[in-house]
Every structure is written in structure tokens, then in C-alpha cells.
Amino acid sequence: MGVLIKNGIMPNGKRGTIYIEDNRIEDINGEIRKDDFVINAQDKLILPAFYNTHTHLPMTFLRGIAEDMWLKDWLERVVWPAEKYINREYVYWGAMLGGLELIRSGIAAVADMYFFMDSVAKALELLGLRGVLGTTIFEFPSPDAKTPEEAFKIVERLVKKYKNHELIKPSIAPHSIYSCNLEILQQAKEIADRYGLLIQIHLSETRWEVYEVQKRYGKRPVELLESIGFLDKNLLSAHAVWLTKAEIKTLAKYGVKVSHNPISNLKLASGGVMPYPEMKEYGVLVTLGTDGVASNNSFDMFEEMKVFAISQKNHRWDPTIAKAEEVFKVATENGAKALGFKAGRIEKGYLADLMIIDINRPHLKPFYDPITLAVYSMRAGDVDGLIVNGKPLMLNKEILVVNEEKTIEKAEKKALKLYEKIVGVVK
Numbered sequence: 001m002g003v004l005i006k007n008g009i010m011p012n013g014k015r016g017t018i019y020i021e022d023n024r025i026e027d028i029n030g031e032i033r034k035d036d037f038v039i040n041a042q043d044k045l046i047l048p049a050f051y052n053t054h055t056h057l058p059m060t061f062l063r064g065i066a067e068d069m070w071l072k073d074w075l076e077r078v079v080w081p082a083e084k085y086i087n088r089e090y091v092y093w094g095a096m097l098g099g100l101e102l103i104r105s106g107i108a109a110v111a112d113m114y115f116f117m118d119s120v121a122k123a124l125e126l127l128g129l130r131g132v133l134g135t136t137i138f139e140f141p142s143p144d145a146k147t148p149e150e151a152f153k154i155v156e157r158l159v160k161k162y163k164n165h166e167l168i169k170p171s172i173a174p175h176s177i178y179s180c181n182l183e184i185l186q187q188a189k190e191i192a193d194r195y196g197l198l199i200q201i202h203l204s205e206t207r208w209e210v211y212e213v214q215k216r217y218g219k220r221p222v223e224l225l226e227s228i229g230f231l232d233k234n235l236l237s238a239h240a241v242w243l244t245k246a247e248i249k250t251l252a253k254y255g256v257k258v259s260h261n262p263i264s265n266l267k268l269a270s271g272g273v274m275p276y277p278e279m280k281e282y283g284v285l286v287t288l289g290t291d292g293v294a295s296n297n298s299f300d301m302f303e304e305m306k307v308f309a310i311s312q313k314n315h316r317w318d319p320t321i322a323k324a325e326e327v328f329k330v331a332t333e334n335g336a337k338a339l340g341f342k343a344g345r346i347e348k349g350y351l352a353d354l355m356i357i358d359i360n361r362p363h364l365k366p367f368y369d370p371i372t373l374a375v376y377s378m379r380a381g382d383v384d385g386l387i388v389n390g391k392p393l394m395l396n397k398e399i400l401v402v403n404e405e406k407t408i409e410k411a412e413k414k415a416l417k418l419y420e421k422i423v424g425v426v427k
């Protein structure tokens, strides 16, 4: 049995029907089949769902506890001391809470980096969401691995467990150049090559990071990664703010993908604004991410799109930079491409990852152009439904996959328990 979405408004502003068979879009505006699961999208807009390419889902637990700080202090004085207390159970409930927020925000997939990624996988599988899940590698002990070798073993276990899984793709996530020595980065790359994994890393997020890398190695971050053979098309670098033109050309040469996280960068005052025009000019695939909610503080990709567009325009004194249509593509199709999924467009043969928007709201009228409205006027709260891999996860604002109220209650209890433990530890 397929799923039929009828009477909906399509991204081009015209009404249409979408027929989903299994997990793909089988037909658009074709004949109406009988006995299908029918979604009446009268007066609703259907858009491709978002691909959020940089998150730390379980960090919902730390939302609001480390505010108004420099990234270095944020990590060293609050986040890392707090993370010493997390375990598999906290991560599971943090990811469940984060996952519910993803559904309500129209997000079908995340590229996530954290610890105890088996718990994140369990939560996403239950909720029906996609995840490219990167186990974090540090040169120092992490919450789930005393050594990098232990973390590599965790990655290998996840690779075996989730081989050919429809929703979950294991990945490896050396945290950054400043927290992983070169030998560890090379070992991570070897494992990624062996299993065909995406590598996720924080790269050139702050000026401090660039100075630190230059001090240690006499090279800028991208130059250093090139010199150790780390760059290729399976690398997804988060942030990538502090880059020279030569470094951007190098990223383009190796097909490295970038996850742009404007809200996190602005809030942590990482300084600068990601050099989007140059990335576009040299051909780097740019995608969009929120980062974790301890530095954002939400998974709202509508907000992220708007801030991306307006920060670029303002920074270059040019309102023609980052036009709405292009920004929407960055948040959907580009993200899907970077994560290796054929999604992000409403077209026959594409994965059925779709969101349904309630347009009968004052801030969405008059309804002239769906995409400019999506980028400049919509909010996560306008999402009425989400379909991922052909399966409805939310319809008419009702979550269909778990009991939302009970899940929130349980997750909040866990978060408060963790807070009791860490409140005396963080500075």
C-alpha cells in the first residue's frame, strides 16, 4: 500500500498529488489509486524535509546551562565537565527529546556527533528519523571510551550492526584538530576509508583554533589536514568559518563538504562570517546545520535559513547574496547529497522525506511564493506533518510514533537528575 498526499500546494505554488510507494516518490499528479493511505493536504504546503548536517542531539540536556560564554570556556568550564556524568541512558533520553523537536521542526535527517551513539541510533530508529551518527574521538578519555582505540572499536561495532540500514549510517567524528593529535586523525581516516564512512569534524570554528593549530604545527588547519592526507569527498567539516581563499580552493579540490552553522557561530561570537560567496565560487558543497541546542538553542532550520541569508547579505553589504531559493536548496537538497541520500526534492524516484506546512496563519499571508515564505517568514511551529522514508511520523501536528507527552516528561526528569549532579561541578 502506498501513501497518497492530495490537494497539497507544491513548492512551485501549484496544487498537486504525490504518490509514495514504499520509501520513494513514485508519481506526481498521476492517476489516483484506490486503497491508499490518504493524506488530505487541502490548504497545506508540501516541501522537501530538512537535512540538518551538524547536531549533537543528546545535548538537549545542556540547553540553557552554558550561556553567554566564549567557546573555549563553554567547552572547558561547563560542557566537558558536565559530560563526564552522562551515560547511555541520559544520551538515549536526550536524543528522544531532541528527536521529537526534529520532527516538529520538519527535519528528516541529522549528521550527529556525540558519545554512546548506539543510544542515539536506538532513539532515531524508534522515531523513524535518519541519522549519520558519528562516534566522537578525542585524544583524552571521553564519556564512552577511555582511549581512541576503544572509540574506534565502538565505531566498528556500529558499522557491523547498521550495515545497509535504511535510516542509520554510522560515521566517525574526530572532534577537532585541537583535541586529536595527528596520529589519531590518521587512524580515524584509515577506519573511514576501510568502511566507506563519512568523517565529521569541527574545523576552523574560531580564531583561537587557527592560532593554536599554527602554533602547534606551523600550518593553517586546512593546510595541515591536506598534508596528512585527511581531505576527501567523505569529509564533512562543521563551521569552516576562518578560512583563507587558498584553503577554500583546497576544500573544493578534494570535494570536502561544509556544514554552515550561522546561529551557533553568532551566539558563541566565533567571529567572522563563513565565506559563503567564495565557497560557492570555488564549488564547495555548502549545507546547513544548527549545531547542538546548548549553543543554538533550538533545532529550528527555518530560523537557521533566515539567519544564514541575512548574515551573508549584511556582511557583504549585498542583499543579492544567498537568495531564498538557493538557501532553501542548501538546507534540503545539498544536505541530503552531503549525507549520501537521494532526497531534498519533490521528484519521482527521490526518497519520500517531506514536510507539510499549515499556511493558514497570519504571518504566512498573502501566500505569493512558497520558498520566500519558507526562508523569511516560516517557523518550526508551522510544521503540520512530517513523512520520512515514506512513513508519516507526524500528521495534523500529532506525533504518531511515540507518546509525546510521556516521552517529554521522562526526558525532563532525566535531565533534571543530571543537572543535580553537575551543578556543583561547572564553573
Ligand SMILES: CSC[C@H]1O[C@@H](n2cnc3c(O)ncnc32)[C@H](O)[C@@H]1O
Pocket: 056, 071, 075, 079, 080, 083, 113, 114, 115, 136, 137, 173, 174, 175, 202, 205, 264, 291, 292, 295
Ligand atoms: C565530536 S562532537 C562531541 C563533542 O563536541 C562538543 N561540542 C558541541 N558543540 C561544539 C562546537 O560548536 N565546537 C566544539 N565542540 C563542540 C560536545 O560537547 C562534545 O564534547
Ligand SMILES: [Zn+2]
Pocket: 054, 055, 056, 202, 238, 291, 292
Ligand atoms: Zn558542534
